[in-house]
Amino acid sequence: MSKEFELVVDRIKCDGRGLCAEILPERIHLDSWGYPIMTKGPIPDHLMGLAQRTVDDCPVLALTLRRVAAQKHRGR
Amino acid sequence: MSAPRLLAGPDPSRGSERRAEHVARLGPLPKGGHALVELLVHTGLTGRGGAGFPVGLKWRAVAASSHGSAVVIANGAEGEPHSRKDRLLMTSRPHLILDGAMLAAASVHAKQVVLYIGEDHRAALRSMSEALAERTDHERRLMRIVPAPARYVAGDSSATVHLVDAGIATPTTTPPSPRDRGVGGAATLVQNVETLAHVALIARTGTATGTVLITVAGSVNAPGVLEVNAGTPLGDAVQLAGGASEPARAVLLGGYFGQWVPAADAWTLPIDPQALHARGLSLGCGVIGLLPTSRCPVCEVAGIMRYLASESSAQCGPCFFGLRALADACTRIADRGTDPGDLQRLQRWSAEVYGRGACKHPDGAVMFLLSAMKTFGDDFAQHPAHLRRTA
Ligand SMILES: Cc1cc2nc3c(=O)[nH]c(=O)nc-3n(C[C@H](O)[C@H](O)[C@H](O)COP(=O)(O)O)c2cc1C
Numbered sequence A: 001m002s003k004e005f006e007l008v009v010d011r012i013k014c015d016g017r018g019l020c021a022e023i024l025p026e027r028i029h030l031d032s033w034g035y036p037i038m039t040k041g042p043i044p045d046h047l048m049g050l051a052q053r054t055v056d057d058c059p060v061l062a063l064t065l066r067r068v069a070a071q072k073h074r075g076r
Numbered sequence B: 001m002s003a004p005r006l007l008a009g010p011d012p013s014r015g016s017e018r019r020a021e022h023v024a025r026l027g028p029l030p031k032g033g034h035a036l037v038e039l040l041v042h043t044g045l046t047g048r049g050g051a052g053f054p055v056g057l058k059w060r061a062v063a064a065s066s067h068g069s070a071v072v073i074a075n076g077a078e079g080e081p082h083s084r085k086d087r088l089l090m091t092s093r094p095h096l097i098l099d100g101a102m103l104a105a106a107s108v109h110a111k112q113v114v115l116y117i118g119e120d121h122r123a124a125l126r127s128m129s130e131a132l133a134e135r136t137d138h139e140r141r142l143m144r145i146v147p148a149p150a151r152y153v154a155g156d157s158s159a160t161v162h163l164v165d166a167g168i169a170t171p172t173t174t175p176p177s178p179r180d181r182g183v184g185g186a187a188t189l190v191q192n193v194e195t196l197a198h199v200a201l202i203a204r205t206g207t208a209t210g211t212v213l214i215t216v217a218g219s220v221n222a223p224g225v226l227e228v229n230a231g232t233p234l235g236d237a238v239q240l241a242g243g244a245s246e247p248a249r250a251v252l253l254g255g256y257f258g259q260w261v262p263a264a265d266a267w268t269l270p271i272d273p274q275a276l277h278a279r280g281l282s283l284g285c286g287v288i289g290l291l292p293t294s295r296c297p298v299c300e301v302a303g304i305m306r307y308l309a310s311e312s313s314a315q316c317g318p319c320f321f322g323l324r325a326l327a328d329a330c331t332r333i334a335d336r337g338t339d340p341g342d343l344q345r346l347q348r349w350s351a352e353v354y355g356r357g358a359c360k361h362p363d364g365a366v367m368f369l370l371s372a373m374k375t376f377g378d379d380f381a382q383h384p385a386h387l388r389r390t391a
């Protein structure tokens, strides 16, 4: 079983204030309207702690860490 | 050239075919089940609601996770502005659709069937409810009609589930897809009404119907719905629709989520889902729209982008703000003339918006816009100010 994770944002929940991009700028940047764009691919081990923090700190709980191999998701 | 299968029998414009006539013409409802699912896989039937997904594979998946409690939704929302084919089918051949829905229910072991019909499609609603009243007690217990709001996104599969569950026809976040977790948490098969009508015939004959329903719209002499053999050249279909009423500039293939093709390249295209797919095109929901040389493509595209932006369900930031920004930039070019900055912004924002909604509404709108900018590149690059608005 793969232990690689990626960050998935629930587009309906996210209200785009960009806290996640402040916590993890290495993997998340904001689009022209302030909504997060996730870098594609698995999150490197040394950033997993910060990735978990974006999940915990997102004010509307829009973020999840998902096993890359477990479920395909569409888009970014 | 055209070989009616779905529309064989009495003149469709005369209205709803009664059950007795339907059964006399085609025979009783055959059995659904595993063998039918495999037959559908074998015939390669693909969905006719727009996405073109293989039907047999979807039925297999839903049957596997059904546990006897699946739900079937027959999608007759037909929210695509120029499409008429689902309405014509619901109005003239309701029992084909009900047969297809019952076959689906038997094949995926469903315990309820929802007939999801756009509330503005009055004749279709009447015809479908009259037809439902003619079915057996068992069938009437299983099937019910749910009117859907007349909004573009109400036809998205997750929106159909949301309306049935919570009375709100807006899309929801996927995954989970309705197929895995739909109405009341049960595996749910969402299938376009034309697709179900094809199934009703395939189950009887054991072979592919070999036809598709299309709506020919725009600058043709006799716009409307046609049933053509798959593979019919697009130009022949236009002739069947009375021919172009004035010289054509381009063809929009597949409705507002579709792609523009210059007229010179369009006439020989085969109207066939698989063949078009192989060329990077899509028949989508079957709308073939002719844009005449007398209309300005930039103004036309701006009008459609404003429509698609206004039809966002406003739940996801990139879709709501992004489509509005794209529509505004198109409108600026249409009204005030080309600004190279706006052209760059259209490209950059398109890339930012694509793939970033809960549903595929923004993806469809962006694909439409990108194909317009490719096909009408010179018009976008040199649009004059204050050209008359045609949209
Ligand atoms: C914004 C949006 C609107 C849609 N509207 C319709 C519709 O009006 N009718 C329809 O059959 N499918 C519509 N679809 C496609 C459905 O999500 C779904 O793919 C289809 O009903 C499945 O049936 P099929 O496989 O038989 O085509 C829409 C999809 C999107 C993203």
Ligand code: SF4
Binding pocket: A009, A013, A014, A015, A016, A017, A018, A019, A020, A021, A034, A035, A036, A057, A058, A059, A060, A061, A062, A063
């Ligand atoms: S922190 Fe949460 S709500 Fe804020 S932008 Fe990131 S995902 Fe969206």
Ligand code: SF4
Binding pocket: A011, B153, B170, B171, B172, B311, B312, B313, B314, B315, B316, B317, B319, B320, B356, B357, B358, B359, B360, B361, B362
């Ligand atoms: S992507 Fe757009 S249309 Fe789809 S759910 Fe989000 S806001 Fe609504």
